[in-house]
Each structure stands twice: as structure tokens, then as C-alpha cells.
Amino acid sequence: MQKWMVLILVVFGLVLPLEARAAPLKLTLTEGVIQPIPYAAPVFVAENSAAEDWSAKITALVIRDLNSSGLFREVSKSKYISQITSFASPVQYSDWKAINVQALVTGAVTISSKDQLVVKFRSYDVFAGQELGDGLQFVGTKDRWRRIAHKVADSLYSRITGESGYFDSRIVYVAEKGPKNAREKALSIMDADGENYRPLTDGKSLVLAPRFSPNGKQILYTSYETGFPRIYLLSLANNRRQVLENQRGTMSFAPRFSPDGGAVVYSVTKGGNTDIYRLVLGSGQSQRLTTVPSIETAPSFSPDGRQIVFESDRSGTQQLYIMPVSGGDPRRISFGKGRYGTPVWSPRGDMIAFTKQSKGRFHIGVMRFDGSEERLLTASFLDEGPTWSPNGRVIMFTRETRGAQGSSGLYSIDVSGRNLKPLRTPHGASDPSWSPLGK
């Protein structure tokens, strides 16, 4: 994925040592109410005439990304006191301070002699009166302009929050067409902002719940291609797929990769009983991890690969449990009123996102992995299937509307419970899975 783009770290002039900063700009991400940081991003300077269209598009997308996070607020260009007409000129901090800009981004775009996009940017901590990090430059072919803009936005996000970003990432999901009782479902992929949509299957077979591999190159999913649900492994590079479990008289579903990508956990139903299995890829060896007559499904690894969180109705209703990766005694972690399902371990390791059903409503929620600090982030007729952004800051999920004309769509919400918003997709959409950053 990196072949087309060269990342060059360029130090533009003297960077003051960190200790010298008066009050370094730093947004501390907590779960409380966050005041978005006011920032300015003047249109990147087009350094040759061929770059003019591109600089406007790229700047607009950087701004769109930053604003979409809910952590940043763009200060209107109409308020600007000074204009950025040259990338090399020094910044007049007082002009930006006067309009209460805390972070300033300047950039320049050039079309190189090889007809490539060269995008440079610098960021400034206005109130400290100094540059924030070093100048950076991205080079890539024009058709990748969106990725370059996302990378610029990710760098800015990271400089200001101290955490990695998530804009340069993708979503694999299920596109839905047709009436509720004969819905056509096709595996699909798109950028995290909904652009560059591409179907991966033709919709003839029912498909469910795709999951990205940790290297972003493969997709696990469930398909009814044979008439029975089976898990498949799809390679994105050549669109080749192989079935992973194909035992007659069984069904397999709800697959997920281990953090190292070498194993898969999933559910197998035999004789009406559903248990969790682990398959080491390449070996063909699968191990049964649960052996009780209740329903055990929706397994998800901890980021260190040592534990598995899953749902089970062994207590009488769906609840969340954690067990060691090789099986063994599970520990129940959900004790609130209602039913808990579809647990997913956060990439940071500290939280588990889940679907909760209570009093006829569905919620997306999070809790610590010991079951404490449960918080419900959403409520609707039907919310389900959370997936974490690569930095563990945002959760995307499926929301379905009620009734005969009901349809599914994708929504995202900040882990703080703020910034709920729909993601526009060409068709109905369900079962999102977020890729790792830059994949």
C-alpha cells in the first residue's frame, strides 16, 4: 500500500526544543465533555498553476476530516486577518491569536515534473507562538489525493491529541438492497469517510459480518454460497477466496482474526448447539474452546492475543464472558439488566464495546474489561455490531429503522458518547468492520 507514496520528513528551519514551549497545545482526550479546538487551515498554497485545483480539494478534505472528529472546530476564513500566500513566510501569530485560533495549519501543493502531487504542511501552536512538530511532505499520484489529504489530517490529529488518527482507513461492510424479506447483501469496501465504494461480491449469496485482517489485506466473512453459512477468507489483492470450514451438517459464522493474524476464532453449530472454535491458519487444525450446551458466539480477541471475550446464554440470557485463548473457565463480566452481545475488544485494550438489549431498545455501550464503568452510548429501535476505529476513539455500528420499510445504515459515535452521525453509503449498509490505520 505504501509503494505509491513516499513519505519524506522535512525539517523546515529550526524547531524549538519541547521544553521551551510556554503552554504547548495539547488536547487531552477524556470521556467527559470536550471543547473542540478552534483551528485555521488557509487554502494550501498552489506552488504551480497545475496545482491550483488540487490544493483547494486537498485543503477542503483535511478540514472535513478534522471537523468530522468533533474534536476540532474550523475558524471561518472570513475572520482571517492575515492570509497565507507563501509557504515559506513566517507566521504572524498575533493575527491568528486575535481571532482565537489555537492551531494553525499551512500547506503547499505542487505538481512535480513526474506529474505527482507533492503536499507539504506545517502546523503551529498559535498561543505558544511556535511550530508544532516538523514540516511534513507527502508525495503520491493524483488519483490518491484523498489518501494524501487523510494522511495530512491524521498527522494533525496526532500532533494535537497525542494519539494516532483514523482518517486514512477503510470500512468493509455489507451493502443491502431490496425488500426486507428478500434482502440482497453484497460484501463491500469503502474509505472510512464513505468514498471509493467498491462491491466485493455480487450479492447472489447472502453474506454477513466481514472482518478485516490485522494487515488489512484479507477479509473474513460468512457466506451462504453453499446454502449453509460458512466462513470464507478473501484476499483483497486478487479477490480470491477460500472456505475455512466446510463440514457437512454444520454451520460456521462470526469469525474474527487474532491480533497477529495467524488464527481465527468463530462459532460452529453442530446438532443445534453453537460453540466457539479457534483455527490456526495454514495448519487446518481447529480447537474447540467451549463445550457447553448453550449458545456461545461472537468471539473477539484481546489486543495482546491472550484472552477472548464472547457472548453466551448459559445463564439463561445473553451475557458477556472472558476466557483464556486456549479455552478454560470463562469469567462473566456483564451483570446489568438486559441482554449483552457482540463484544469487541478496543484496540487500546482498556474497553469492550457491545450491543445491549433492554426494555425493547438496543444500545451500543462500552465497559472496562472487568465489567466496570458500563456506559451506554446510543439508544434506538435497533443498534448493533460495534467496530472500533484503529485508534480506539470512535465506534461505528449498524442502525436499523423499524417497520416494513425499515432499512440499515452505518453510524459512528465518539467513545465519549458525543458526535453521533450517519455515514452516507450508496445502498443500505450493515456489519461494518474498521481497517487498521493506513490499510
Place this chain on the structure above:
Amino acid sequence: MKIIVSALVVGLVLSGCTGGGGLLDKEDRVGLSGDGSFGQGGNMEPGSIGYFQNSIGDSVFFPVDQSSLTQQAQAMLDVQAEWLIENARSEVLIEGHADEQGTRAYNLALGARRASAVRNYLVSRSVPADQLQIVSFGKERPLEVCSQESCYSQNRRAVTRVSGALAG
């Protein structure tokens, strides 16, 4: 609201009677005349798949989050079992389904429990086990599309699908 609903039903019946291809009209035809597309002998033949679907009934229904068979379901499965033994087919697939009020993976597992309950019951009534396969569609293939109990109760079902030619 009630008045409007009744008017709609009347409308459907009328359009059915005048041959408009409405829902009721279609069902009538399956029961009364048949077009021979359901295998040998047409629909009124007691050995036909059409007869199994319409005169015996291919679906049993379940309470919320349950997979145990009601007395009504058992009575229907008794008749299904007799028919399946008498008219052994090469392929019998029992589909389990759930209503939309549940998460996707759980509903798949729940539908499998329902299909399995039906399979076990039919086997207990002497239908050869190797003739019966099960599959679950979870909440993916509802029969009725409203978001009310009147539809949910129709969607929590197991359907015995018979296909293929008569064996032997």
C-alpha cells in the same frame, strides 16, 4: 386507523377475485387448481410438495427466544413425520428463523436451535435422521416485515422444506 386497515383488506380480496394476482388470489390457486409446478401429480395429490406445504403445513412457530416445541407445533410435526415417511424425498431441509429483535450471530444460533428441535422431533417420530439437514437464517429472511409482535410471531419459525424427487 382500524377502518383504514379493514378497507385495505377488502381491497385486496376484491383485486384477488378479479384476477389481479393479489396475495389471496395466489393462495387460492395453489389450493384449488395448481399448475403442476410442485412436482409429480399436481397440488392436490397427497404425495406432492404442494400438498405438504399447504394442506399439512410446513412451518411451526416459537415463543420469544425459545426453541421448545409447543403442543400445536408437535401436532403439526406428527403429521409432517407421517407424510415424510410415506413420501420419502431425497432432500429435506429444516430452516430455522428468528425475529429481528436480536443480534445477528445470536439469532443465527437461535434459528439453529429451532431447526434442530424440529429435526430431533421428526427423528423421534421415525423419520430417518440422514434425510434431514438443518440450516439457520437467523433474522435474515423474515416472512413478515412489520416491526410488531403480529409479524415477529410469524418470523420465529422453523420451515420443513421438501425438494427433489420421490426417493425409491
